[in-house]
Amino acid sequence: MKLKIKKGDEVVVITGKNRGDRGRVLMVMPSTMRVLVEGVNIQKKAVRPSPKHPNGGIIEMEGSIHYSNVQLAEKYDGSTRRASAKAATKPAAKTASKSKAKSKAKAETED
Numbered sequence: 169m170k171l172k173i174k175k176g177d178e179v180v181v182i183t184g185k186n187r188g189d190r191g192r193v194l195m196v197m198p199s200t201m202r203v204l205v206e207g208v209n210i211q212k213k214a215v216r217p218s219p220k221h222p223n224g225g226i227i228e229m230e231g232s233i234h235y236s237n238v239q240l241a242e243k244y245d246g247s248t249r250r251a252s253a254k255a256a257t258k259p260a261a262k263t264a265s266k267s268k269a270k271s272k273a274k275a276e277t278e279d
Contacts, residue, residue: 171196172240173196173235173240174193174196177193178191178192179193179238179239180239180241182237182244184209186209191207191208193205194230196235197232200232201234203235204231205238208230209232210230214226
């Protein structure tokens, strides 16, 4: 399957423990449908001494995440969020204005 996310793209994590984090795609794995994002899903790994790591110890490295959990940053920034759209059209605001009008009408009739 062809993925729309390519190596070097800036993406935003939209679900999971790293939600909201931004990073650059380091690697795309189309066979497993996973991506490796810089600075996201940091995992610790114990490493034995080797020429690459002479002292060994615990190193931190990025782990892959499923591509459905990320979105291109430019698309994320341009999209409208559902939560804000719902807040703008809340019926509670309408009921408050109606009840205020009713209370004014009651006050006038009582006088």
